[in-house]
Amino acid sequence: MTKNKLKNIFFGILLVGFLSPFLLLGYFLTAYSYDISTLTDYKPDVTTRIYDKNGDKIANQFDKKHRYNASFGEIPPRIIEALVAIEDTTFFEHPGINIDAILRAAIKVIRAGSAVEGASTITQQLVKNVLLTREKKLSRKIKEAIFALKIERALTKEQILERYLNEIYYGHSYYGIKTAADGYFHKKLDDLTLKEMAILVGLPKAPSTYAPTKNYEISMGRANRVVSRMYTLGWIDEATYKEALKENPEVYDDTLTQNKAPFIVEEVARRAYELGIKDLKTGGYEIYTTIDIRLQEVARDALKSAYDKALERIEGYKVREAKILETNHEYEISPDVNTTLLNGAIVSLDSKTGDILALVGSVDHTISSYNRATQGRRLPGSAFKPFIYQVAVDLGYSGATELVDIARTYTYEKDGEELKWQPRNYEKNYKGLISLREALIHSRNLATINLVNDIGLQQLLSELDKFGIKNLPRDLSISLGTISLSPLELAKYYTSFANHGLQVEPHLINSIDKNGNTIYEKVEESKFITEPTQAFIMTTILRDVVKRGTGRRARARGIELAGKTGTTNNNIDGWFAGYSPTIETVVWFGNDDNTPMHRWETGGKIAGPAFSQYYKNVLKLYPQIQREFIAPAGIIEADVGGRKEYFSDISKPPRTKNDAKPEEELLF
Secondary structure, three states, X not given: OOHHHHHHHHHHHHHHHHHHHHHHHHHHHHHOOOOXXXXXXXXXOEOEEEEOOOOOEEEEEOOOOEEOOOOHHHOOHHHHHHHHHHHOOOOOOOOOOOHHHHHHHHXXXXXXXXXXXXXXXXXXXXXXXXOOOOOOOHHHHHHHHHHHHHHHHHOOHHHHHHHHHHHOEOOOOEEOHHHHXXXXXXXXXXXXXXXXXXXXXXXXXXXXXXXXXXXXXXXXXXXXXXXXXXXXXOOOOHHHHHHHHHOOOOOOOOOOOOOOOHHHHHHHHHHHHXXXXXXXXXXXXXXXXXXXXXXXXXXXXXXXXXXXXXXXXXXXXXXXXXXXXXXXXXXXXXXXXXHHHEEEEEEEEEOOOOEEEEEEOOOOOOOOOOOOOOOOOEOOHXXXXXXXXXXXXXXXXXXXXXXXXXXXXXXXXXXXXXXXXXXXXXXXXXXXXXEHHHHHHOOXXXXXXXXXXXXXXXXXXXXXHHHOOOOOOOOHHHHHOOOOEOHHHHHHHHHHHHOOOEEEOOEOEEEEEEOXXXXXXXXXXXXXXXXXXXXXXXXXXXXXXXHHOOOHHHOOOXXXXXXXXXXXXXXXXXXXXXEOOOEEEEEEEEEOOOOOOOOOOOHHHHOHXXXXXXXXXXXXXOOOOOOOOOOOOXXXXXXXXXXXXXXXXXXXXXXXXXXXXXXXXXXX
């Protein structure tokens, strides 16, 4: 071979070697579209956060990735410095790729004899996480470099850093540095210490290895290297450096959803959907509820405690009846009760605003997520009677007005057949004449039915319309509460007693924010029902229900409470609906299939203790709460029959007495 041929071959090889990178680059440039719109038009799925009224987080709601989005302005400069120091010192100088770093990485590849990861700038790392896979191939590295160069021309350095810090994975299923700061340290970005920042920026290199929840010491070592690098570069002084090395931050190992109140979260989701929010789990909303998470927890505990006691009682009934049967063979034992169907609900409101402070839809959400507080509709029984008595008080009756408590037989026609209705009292006895106060305190069915008869059914129904109660029965059965209501609905109607004659609409959501803008804010709604004096007269009667009537088990030492028990036919439902001077609460228990509870279980016995325990804990949490009902102007106190009675310009003292015999039976 001639010398010229060898020379031509040599230069040919040099030319090919020189042109090969350009040819390869040209191939990759023409073979792929390199769409960077995902990063230029960056709109990641963002977690929605739900808070209680005090700003305490109740839950995170997200679809696939748990991420909070942080604008560049939210990110402290120290985080940027720490990130650049450990990951890409020349970030602000290079065009997206670092040629020097690439050459150093190439030498490592030659020495190692295989692919070695390295030389990636922050921009390339962003590309790898958003636009490409993490596979270690030459083709991927070339595409990564091309993408990086394009992104650097389309975005500012600040925009690249913002997207990087929001997109990168930080372990523990946290995406984005704002998410990691909240998850690991329960802090906002501004509140992080330098050591905590160093922990976070050190995580993306190996999130599983450096996760502080799993490998605390290894994580601290990695953070110390970040701090040392910052000190070496002269970006922090010696005092800051030494202080950061000594710090050992507290790290939290939380569940991702942090769902402290699942019934609240589910109800919020339902209401948000009704407001037109279809992207709750990806839209990055901040939802501020009316819930007091501490009251939510004590409400849940009170419901569970009352449920457990009911199960113990029912077992005790069986043992007791078995012993009775041993000596009395004619004794009729109670039907067998399937206690697995027993469940309950509790809802508590701020009486003045209607804000829902606590709402629990079952005894155990993990067993049953059906929300009986909002979706369950049951008969309130005698818990409905206060509405009838309020109508009477508004018409001029008072607590001292005498009612007739005797049996009556009512005839009515159904499907062409004449039928008779003979209601009776729970105690199966009659008092003859009884004051309106005592009739409600002891929940006398016959006195209530006769009161309805005295008022007139049509006038009663007309007066009840002011409460806005739907689907009221148009017959005398209304006296016994034969209407289906959810606990939350009943609580709404009870606000007129608790709120001095004004009925308020219950609210669960205070406001909803997105990207710093408020897109929803609650509007308080109220409706006049009766004068404050008339509502107070009712409160004094319901207060006596708790003091010495059917609601004695609902008492709580140190605070005045008013309310009414409710037990439906055959002990199917057990209620207690009542209130303190500022907080109203409704408790319900029953079997989910509408079969009877045990025949000795009543509203006072099963629901009253839950109500009582709840208010005992309210006092522990908020000892400064108003504890006594205050009489409004216009109330007149007087002694009637040795007891204090209350009158007003509308409800004046009775002038005459009626005579009636207990044994008298009137036929209609």
